[in-house]
Amino acid sequence: MSTLTQLPHASPGQAPVQSVNGAAVKLRVEGLGKRYGNIDALHALDLQVRSGELLTxxxxxxxxxxxxxQIISGLVAPTSGRILIDDRDQTxxxxHQRDIGVVFQNYALFPHLTVAQNVGFALDMRAVSRxxxxxxxxxxxxxxxxxxxxQxxxxxxxxxxxxxVALARCFIYKPSLxxxxxxxxxxxxxxxxxxQMEIKRLHRETGSTIIFVTHDQDEALALSDRICMMHNGRIEQIDDPQTMYERPRTLAVARFIGIxxxxxxxxxxxxxxxxxxGNVALPEGHGAQANQSGALVIxxxxxxxxxxxxxxxxxxxxxxxxxGVETRVVVRLASGNLLVVRRSGGDAPLTIGSRIGLEWLAQHARFLPA
Structure with a gap:
């Protein structure tokens, strides 16, 4: 579990900048929840976003x-909890006072303005010299x-x-987030x-802190320093892409990330x-007790x-x-369960309708309790 510490270089008279595992924290969300009538859109959750990272x-x-x-941006008010940006409570x-830049799904460009005018709009609002x-x-x-x-x-x-253009307009005034x-x-x-490559390059060159929303798992794996996987208004897991893919902590994560x-x-x-x-081997150190229900993920x-x-x-x-580089073969087991086998493009093809066996190394599977 990540540890919260204090960096020693906070300026006199200011709240000390906090860190997670040595990295400064740009955004902290504490007990944040949102309720619409009887529906919890967000259950109370905690989240720390490190300075300079791209979190998806x-x-x-x-x-x-x-x-x-939307709550982080200030467009929606939370029902509970608080938001801190650079250790300042912004709940x-x-x-317009949060120093946050937003890139929307529909770009939100002004059709009557040129590219240069669209990009410079944020500077006009801030009275930057010509x-x-x-x-x-x-x-x-x-x-x-x-x-x-x-032009x-x-x-x-x-x-x-x-x-x-939308990206340039957002990056130009160097928002905090x-x-x-x-x-x-x-x-x-x-x-x-x-x-995706363009955003990664801009992130690398500018060192900006970015929170990126997507429902596309491939996009998340390609872009992120860390992924925050959400399910039913809760955070299921926060990890780097490789850990998220290879060591999912819940079945919801395992089913959503990859096949x-x-x-x-x-x-x-x-x-x-x-x-x-059937009766199959479990990986060593699975930690489950006899008669415990669960699932083996391969x-x-x-x-x-x-x-x-x-x-x-x-x-x-x-x-x-x-x-192209791979062939995905779908195999139906006696129970009706469908399994997918990924084979390299050079492997001999398998005939549809043929019966085959499936094997794997136990350490490459992951057991998740029910």
């Missing part, structure tokens, strides 16, 4: 991620690769170019991947799990197809999806 709020629709972002501060504003607009447009398009209007730009609310969801896949093969059953003595699909890349009589499980190939 990930979850399905209704998980609470957008509600949390009831108006949105010469300084022109210099910063030029730097921001160069940073996002649009320096030659400063164009939004209608003359592609979706990706409009998103770059940047919130991005599913900013890439309207773009096609190829453009999304390009913009998971799930075998449910009861724990037997001798490190075994007994379920509808990622598709750890499953191997073998002859039917040799496998720990047997099933029938019901589908095969070619995806």
């Amino acid at each position: 709020l990930l979850g399905a629709s209704g998980s609470g991620k957008t509600t949390l972002l 009831h501060a108006p949105a 010469n300084e504003a022109q210099r910063r607009i030029s730097e921001a447009l160069t940073m996002v690769g649009l320096d030659s398009m400063h 164009r209007f939004p209608r003359e730009l592609s979706g990706g170019q409009q998103q770059r 940047i919130l991005m609310d599913e900013p890439l969801s309207a773009l096609d896949r190829k453009l999304r991947e390009t913009m 998971s093969n799930v075998l449910e059953g009861k724990v037997l003595p001798g490190n075994r799990l007994d379920g509808a699909d 990622r598709p890349e750890h499953l191997h197809a073998v002859a039917a009589e040799q496998g720990a499980l047997q099933g029938q190939v019901v589908d095969s999806v070619y995806a």
